[in-house]
Amino acid sequence: MSRIFGAVRQNGYVVRDIHAAMTHWIEVMGVGPWYYMDRVKTDWFRHRGQDSAVEMSIALANSGDLQIELIQQRNDAPSLYREFLDAGHEGLQHMSYWSNDYQTLYDKALGLGYKVGHEGQIGGDKGRFAYFNTQAHPGTIVEISDISGTKGPFFEKVRQAALKWDGTRPIREVGAKA
Known part of the structure; x- marks a missing residue:
């Protein structure tokens, strides 16, 4: 439990081949089912303050x-995912904390530096997320995610x-037929 962010709710892995990664998690780890989104549509995305078409x-x-x-990032647009891969890494990239009061948590994090x-x-104004520059070593980026909208359910x-x-x-x- 983080005294700042609460409980870790998600571990995020950046991979070069998402299908191979799902197969590994299914066959070796026994984890599933996987809900797969081929091309995620963001409302907006910024890397280090600049718009990016990730x-x-x-x-x-x-x-x-x-x-x-x-x-799996599908293009070379600037992002922390691209930086992680370009540094020669693949695997655990971030830990995510979820909030129904995103703005308060976001402001708290900024206030702490x-x-x-x-x-x-x-998915709209209740679907924000932010990754903070907290990587002391691979896998330690902190993400916060708003789950007060459609993401929560x-x-x-x-x-x-x-x-x-x-x-x-x-x-x-x-998005495919059930």
């Missing part, structure tokens, strides 16, 4: 209450699916 694919699954996120590395929004759907997953339909494409 394109990415994301997959989500849970292991207990911890959500596992896989991210945290600097935004990249930030954006998915979706994340709960992913968690519930994992609780009763029997190994069938290990990859479920979001």
